[in-house]
Amino acid sequence: ETGVTQTPRHLVMGMTNKKSLKCEQHLGHNAMYWYKQSAKKPLELMFVYSLEERVENNSVPSRFSPECPNSSHLFLHLHTLQPEDSALYLCASSLQGPPSTDTQYFGPGTRLTVL
Amino acid sequence: ILNVEQSPQSLHVQEGDSTNFTCSFPSSNFYALHWYRWETAKSPEALFVMTLNGDEKKKGRISATLNTKEGYSYLYIKGSQPEDSATYLCASHLIQGAQKLVFGQGTRLTINP
Numbered sequence: 188e189t190g191v192t193q194t195p196r197h198l199v200m201g202m203t204n205k206k207s208l209k210c211e212q213h214l215g216h217n218a219m220y221w222y223k224q225s226a227k228k229p230l231e232l233m234f235v236y237s238l239e240e241r242v243e244n245n246s247v248p249s250r251f252s253p254e255c256p257n258s259s260h261l262f263l264h265l266h267t268l269q270p271e272d273s274a275l276y277l278c279a280s281s282l283q284g285p286p287s288t289d290t291q292y293f294g295p296g297t298r299l300t301v302l
Numbered sequence: 303i304l305n306v307e308q309s310p311q312s313l314h315v316q317e318g319d320s321t322n323f324t325c326s327f328p329s330s331n332f333y334a335l336h337w338y339r340w341e342t343a344k345s346p347e348a349l350f351v352m353t354l355n356g357d358e359k360k361k362g363r364i365s366a367t368l369n370t371k372e373g374y375s376y377l378y379i380k381g382s383q384p385e386d387s388a389t390y391l392c393a394s395h396l397i398q399g400a401q402k403l404v405f406g407q408g409t410r411l412t413i414n415p
Binding site: 191227229230231232243277285290291292293294295296 | 334344347353
Protein backbone atom coordinates (compact mmCIF):
# COMPACT_ATOMS: atom_id res chain seq x y z
CA GLU A 188 0.00 0.00 0.00
CA THR A 189 1.30 3.48 -0.83
CA GLY A 190 1.77 6.26 1.70
CA VAL A 191 -1.01 8.29 0.08
CA THR A 192 -4.61 7.53 1.02
CA GLN A 193 -7.80 8.90 -0.44
CA THR A 194 -11.39 8.85 0.81
CA PRO A 195 -13.94 8.04 -0.28
CA ARG A 196 -12.94 5.58 -2.98
CA HIS A 197 -16.30 5.94 -4.70
CA LEU A 198 -18.75 8.82 -4.65
CA VAL A 199 -22.07 9.38 -6.36
CA MET A 200 -23.56 12.84 -6.11
CA GLY A 201 -26.29 14.95 -7.61
CA MET A 202 -25.61 18.21 -9.36
CA THR A 203 -26.88 20.25 -6.42
CA ASN A 204 -24.89 18.40 -3.75
CA LYS A 205 -21.79 19.58 -1.96
CA LYS A 206 -19.16 16.98 -1.17
CA SER A 207 -15.46 16.84 -0.37
CA LEU A 208 -12.66 14.50 -1.37
CA LYS A 209 -9.90 13.91 1.14
CA CYS A 210 -6.27 13.01 0.62
CA GLU A 211 -3.66 12.27 3.26
CA GLN A 212 0.03 11.54 2.78
CA HIS A 213 2.20 9.80 5.37
CA LEU A 214 5.51 10.37 3.57
CA GLY A 215 6.64 13.67 5.05
CA HIS A 216 6.35 15.37 1.66
CA ASN A 217 6.01 19.09 1.12
CA ALA A 218 3.97 19.17 -2.08
CA MET A 219 0.55 17.76 -2.94
CA TYR A 220 -1.39 17.56 -6.20
CA TRP A 221 -4.89 16.92 -7.55
CA TYR A 222 -5.25 15.19 -10.92
CA LYS A 223 -8.31 14.29 -12.95
CA GLN A 224 -8.63 11.38 -15.34
CA SER A 225 -11.67 11.44 -17.58
CA ALA A 226 -12.57 8.45 -19.74
CA LYS A 227 -10.03 7.81 -22.49
CA LYS A 228 -7.98 10.91 -21.59
CA PRO A 229 -4.58 11.29 -19.96
CA LEU A 230 -4.18 12.36 -16.37
CA GLU A 231 -4.66 16.15 -16.18
CA LEU A 232 -3.16 18.28 -13.44
CA MET A 233 -5.71 20.40 -11.57
CA PHE A 234 -3.94 21.95 -8.59
CA VAL A 235 -0.51 21.99 -6.94
CA TYR A 236 0.25 22.95 -3.36
CA SER A 237 3.78 23.45 -2.10
CA LEU A 238 4.34 24.10 1.59
CA GLU A 239 0.58 24.58 1.91
CA GLU A 240 0.46 27.35 -0.69
CA ARG A 241 -1.26 26.92 -4.01
CA VAL A 242 1.33 27.25 -6.78
CA GLU A 243 -0.66 26.01 -9.75
CA ASN A 244 -4.28 26.29 -10.77
CA ASN A 245 -4.60 24.70 -14.15
CA SER A 246 -7.67 26.64 -15.38
CA VAL A 247 -10.01 24.59 -13.26
CA PRO A 248 -13.66 25.75 -12.91
CA SER A 249 -14.54 27.37 -9.61
CA ARG A 250 -16.98 24.55 -8.75
CA PHE A 251 -13.80 22.71 -7.70
CA SER A 252 -12.24 24.30 -4.62
CA PRO A 253 -9.02 22.90 -3.13
CA GLU A 254 -7.88 23.28 0.44
CA CYS A 255 -4.54 22.37 2.01
CA PRO A 256 -4.69 22.94 5.78
CA ASN A 257 -1.25 21.39 6.37
CA SER A 258 1.40 19.56 4.40
CA SER A 259 -0.16 16.14 5.09
CA HIS A 260 -3.75 16.84 4.07
CA LEU A 261 -5.41 17.98 0.90
CA PHE A 262 -9.11 18.40 0.17
CA LEU A 263 -11.11 18.98 -2.95
CA HIS A 264 -14.46 20.60 -2.25
CA LEU A 265 -17.10 19.98 -4.88
CA HIS A 266 -20.29 21.95 -5.47
CA THR A 267 -22.83 22.20 -8.29
CA LEU A 268 -20.91 19.77 -10.45
CA GLN A 269 -21.92 18.72 -13.94
CA PRO A 270 -22.26 15.17 -15.29
CA GLU A 271 -19.11 15.75 -17.39
CA ASP A 272 -17.16 16.13 -14.14
CA SER A 273 -17.59 12.40 -13.58
CA ALA A 274 -14.05 11.04 -13.54
CA LEU A 275 -11.32 9.46 -11.43
CA TYR A 276 -9.69 12.04 -9.15
CA LEU A 277 -6.17 11.22 -8.04
CA CYS A 278 -4.10 12.81 -5.33
CA ALA A 279 -0.31 12.74 -5.31
CA SER A 280 2.54 14.05 -3.20
CA SER A 281 6.25 14.69 -3.70
CA LEU A 282 9.11 15.63 -1.44
CA GLN A 283 9.57 19.00 -3.08
CA GLY A 284 7.17 20.89 -5.29
CA PRO A 285 7.82 22.68 -8.56
CA PRO A 286 10.32 23.27 -10.07
CA SER A 287 11.78 20.02 -8.73
CA THR A 288 11.30 16.79 -10.67
CA ASP A 289 10.87 14.68 -7.56
CA THR A 290 8.84 11.53 -8.06
CA GLN A 291 5.17 11.94 -7.32
CA TYR A 292 3.50 9.25 -5.24
CA PHE A 293 -0.14 8.66 -5.98
CA GLY A 294 -3.17 7.60 -4.02
CA PRO A 295 -5.66 5.07 -5.42
CA GLY A 296 -8.15 7.74 -6.49
CA THR A 297 -11.80 8.57 -5.93
CA ARG A 298 -14.21 7.45 -8.63
CA LEU A 299 -16.77 10.26 -8.87
CA THR A 300 -20.11 9.95 -10.63
CA VAL A 301 -22.29 13.03 -11.02
CA LEU A 302 -25.92 12.33 -11.78
CA ILE B 303 1.66 23.02 -25.71
CA LEU B 304 3.47 19.91 -24.61
CA ASN B 305 2.08 16.65 -25.94
CA VAL B 306 3.24 13.31 -24.71
CA GLU B 307 2.28 10.40 -26.92
CA GLN B 308 2.45 6.71 -26.11
CA SER B 309 2.22 3.79 -28.49
CA PRO B 310 0.69 1.38 -28.83
CA GLN B 311 -2.44 2.18 -26.82
CA SER B 312 -2.87 -1.48 -25.97
CA LEU B 313 -0.81 -4.59 -26.31
CA HIS B 314 -1.39 -8.32 -25.76
CA VAL B 315 1.69 -10.43 -25.15
CA GLN B 316 2.13 -14.12 -24.50
CA GLU B 317 3.58 -15.05 -21.12
CA GLY B 318 7.33 -15.46 -21.38
CA ASP B 319 7.71 -13.16 -24.38
CA SER B 320 9.54 -9.87 -24.17
CA THR B 321 7.95 -6.61 -25.23
CA ASN B 322 8.55 -2.90 -25.50
CA PHE B 323 6.60 0.29 -26.06
CA THR B 324 7.28 3.92 -26.74
CA CYS B 325 6.83 7.33 -25.20
CA SER B 326 7.35 10.38 -27.44
CA PHE B 327 7.76 13.93 -26.20
CA PRO B 328 8.95 17.27 -27.64
CA SER B 329 12.75 17.19 -27.58
CA SER B 330 13.03 20.93 -27.07
CA ASN B 331 12.42 22.08 -23.49
CA PHE B 332 12.96 18.57 -22.12
CA TYR B 333 13.63 18.41 -18.40
CA ALA B 334 12.74 14.96 -17.06
CA LEU B 335 10.73 11.88 -17.91
CA HIS B 336 8.88 9.59 -15.53
CA TRP B 337 7.52 6.08 -16.07
CA TYR B 338 4.69 4.72 -13.94
CA ARG B 339 3.00 1.34 -13.72
CA TRP B 340 -0.73 1.41 -12.92
CA GLU B 341 -2.66 -1.72 -12.05
CA THR B 342 -6.45 -1.59 -12.07
CA ALA B 343 -7.97 -0.29 -8.82
CA LYS B 344 -4.53 0.50 -7.39
CA SER B 345 -2.30 3.58 -7.18
CA PRO B 346 0.08 4.40 -10.03
CA GLU B 347 3.52 3.15 -8.99
CA ALA B 348 6.68 5.03 -9.91
CA LEU B 349 9.14 2.99 -11.97
CA PHE B 350 11.81 5.39 -13.20
CA VAL B 351 12.74 9.04 -13.48
CA MET B 352 15.20 9.84 -16.24
CA THR B 353 16.91 13.11 -17.09
CA LEU B 354 20.05 12.56 -19.20
CA ASN B 355 20.28 11.66 -22.86
CA GLY B 356 21.33 8.03 -23.13
CA ASP B 357 20.08 7.20 -19.62
CA GLU B 358 19.24 3.56 -19.05
CA LYS B 359 17.42 2.43 -15.94
CA LYS B 360 16.59 -1.10 -14.81
CA LYS B 361 14.28 -2.57 -12.17
CA GLY B 362 14.12 -6.35 -12.25
CA ARG B 363 12.85 -7.43 -15.66
CA ILE B 364 11.82 -3.88 -16.60
CA SER B 365 14.20 -1.39 -18.16
CA ALA B 366 13.94 1.98 -19.89
CA THR B 367 16.06 4.07 -22.21
CA LEU B 368 15.96 7.77 -22.98
CA ASN B 369 16.81 9.74 -26.11
CA THR B 370 16.31 13.44 -25.41
CA LYS B 371 17.64 14.60 -28.79
CA GLU B 372 14.97 12.78 -30.75
CA GLY B 373 12.35 12.90 -28.02
CA TYR B 374 11.54 9.32 -27.12
CA SER B 375 11.85 6.75 -24.38
CA TYR B 376 11.40 2.99 -24.61
CA LEU B 377 10.18 0.72 -21.84
CA TYR B 378 11.22 -2.93 -22.12
CA ILE B 379 9.83 -5.91 -20.25
CA LYS B 380 11.81 -9.12 -20.48
CA GLY B 381 10.08 -12.48 -20.06
CA SER B 382 6.59 -11.09 -19.42
CA GLN B 383 4.62 -12.51 -16.51
CA PRO B 384 0.87 -12.20 -15.78
CA GLU B 385 1.62 -9.79 -12.95
CA ASP B 386 3.09 -7.38 -15.51
CA SER B 387 -0.44 -6.74 -16.79
CA ALA B 388 -1.07 -3.04 -16.15
CA THR B 389 -1.21 0.34 -17.81
CA TYR B 390 2.21 1.93 -18.23
CA LEU B 391 2.25 5.73 -18.14
CA CYS B 392 4.98 8.12 -19.10
CA ALA B 393 5.03 11.78 -18.15
CA SER B 394 7.33 14.66 -19.07
CA HIS B 395 8.27 17.87 -17.31
CA LEU B 396 8.52 21.21 -19.14
CA ILE B 397 11.93 22.81 -18.82
CA GLN B 398 10.72 26.27 -17.96
CA GLY B 399 9.91 26.15 -14.30
CA ALA B 400 9.17 22.43 -14.58
CA GLN B 401 5.82 23.35 -13.18
CA LYS B 402 3.93 20.20 -14.00
CA LEU B 403 4.03 16.69 -15.30
CA VAL B 404 2.24 16.12 -18.59
CA PHE B 405 1.07 12.54 -18.97
CA GLY B 406 0.60 10.36 -22.00
CA GLN B 407 -2.53 8.26 -22.38
CA GLY B 408 -0.72 5.10 -21.40
CA THR B 409 -0.07 1.69 -22.92
CA ARG B 410 -2.39 -0.98 -21.58
CA LEU B 411 -0.45 -4.27 -21.42
CA THR B 412 -2.17 -7.64 -21.04
CA ILE B 413 -0.12 -10.78 -20.56
CA ASN B 414 -1.84 -13.93 -21.77
CA PRO B 415 -1.00 -17.07 -19.76
